[in-house]
Amino acid sequence: MGSKRQFRIWRGDENGGDLQDYTIEVNEGEVVLDVIHRLQATDAPDLACRWNCKAGKCGSCSMEINGKPRLGCMTRMSTFEENETVTVTPLRTFPVIRDLVTDVSFNYEKARETPAFAPPEDLAPGDYRMQQVDVERSQEFRKCIECFLCQTVCHVIRDHEENKQAFSGPRYFIRAAELDMHPLDTKTDRKEYAQAEQGLGFCNITKCCTEVCPEHIKITDNGIIPMKERVVDRKYDPLVWLGSKIFRRGQNEQVRAGAQPQVGVHHGLHSHAGGSHDPGAEAQAQRGLNWNREVPHPTAPAVDERGRLPLSELTFDRPAAPSPFGDDVTFPLPTEHLNYAHPEQDEKKKH
Template sequence: MGYQARFRVWRGSAEGGELRDFTAEVNEGEVVLDILHRLQATQCPDLAVRWNCKAGKCGSCSAEVNGRPKLLCMTRMSTFAEDETITVTPMRTFPVLKDLVCDVSYNYVKAREVPAFQPPADLGPGEYRMQQVDVARSQEFRKCIECFLCQDTCHVIRDHEPNKESFSGPRFLMRVAELEMHPLDTAEDRAEQARGDHGLGQCNITRCCTEVCPEHIQITDNALIPLKERVADRRYDPLRWLFRR
């Protein structure tokens, strides 16, 4: 049996906007994205919402539901009470283009700042050999769908716009950590790059990025904290310092 749910959806652009109230039918098994599509079909055909796969794998439909960063296609209506008003707003960390669609180009700028994997010059295609333990260490990080929910919830850039210049955010610090763990990567000191170029020191490991990850990647515990430890070892361990000198 369906029911009528109350929604508050943010409508507007970079110049400004407001939350508008809607009532929409909800049927068994539906997700928030289904309701937004129904609103587009019946009440506001110009509602802008980004989506692609509707299977939690493309990362396109990121937004905030009741103030929490979520994928709209993975947020089931059954998790809300029938008499609850559900508020849907765009990601707060990024500039709004229209309605629920944000300009996430900041993330692609930061992605280009991470040097690509650099294999040894004397190894040809098909000659890479790694121990399974080394494969397993970073396998988890390759599940990232780049929904940028971790970037959205990270208070370093969410609450402090000027930090975007010097801080790459958890998604790209995780990428640096993944490459730094790779035994065949020959790029120059990625841990030091994380400290200097990507602002690793600004991360204070609150684990908010881990909490919102739809792929359940342990970003903080398995990527950021180990990377911070390796940076600290290289800079402050007296034996390592002497060896570098």
């Protein structure tokens, strides 16, 4: 026999609504989604709620429980005190359709804006070959179930609706990082796209997205921070700046002599194709992504207190980017170090 528990559930639509109180029977081992289904079967048959797999893999039942974005099917009632009132509300960042259902089309729009994986033209799909270390490097980000909890908790758009147009959010930052780490992706401007079009600079690394991820993806540490570092390397590295002066000297002399400049090369300014200074890459960036604007070169490099910058991108001896796990990590990872391991496993070993 279950016990009676107090719930407050938001009811309403895009025109408004409020929290309504319910007393619902809760049985041992149940999750919040079980309770919502019981409420639909008894007192509130018109309560709207999304769900699908009930196994934490589809991401459909995203909601905010006691103010924290969570999956209803993965939030056990045993985590709350018996006399605690459980408050369930829709995702705050996205427009409400009805009750606990929100319009998350913002995320699909940002997904369509993200340039797709671009394999080499001379390779057929069955001919792709990758080193295992490169597979491991981006495999973590492929665990994303697109529940959009990281998107709704990010304060950049949670508290500032006006930022949505210029900000893609954590889910698509890790998508950009995944493709930037992929050795078979031929687009060389992923970093520049993330900085210029996805709004990577808006992120101030509060790690709230990592905290709510039900797949325990280390979004900030393994995705966003390495991407920010690579953007800084390309944009502010003094050696890259020096290289741009050396390799463009002949082009500038041609322009002064009246010669026709090469297509896609913007003299005196850097396009979004980045620090590679490859005319083909710059032409592809301007044509394929339709950025149609230029970014002035920074006036001074950003350096640490010693006046130095890491040169990982220039000295790395393998394709793609340095591993976010660090060079001292071997693969496959031990079971206790996997991101999908239980968060309390270390405590259990101690006992």
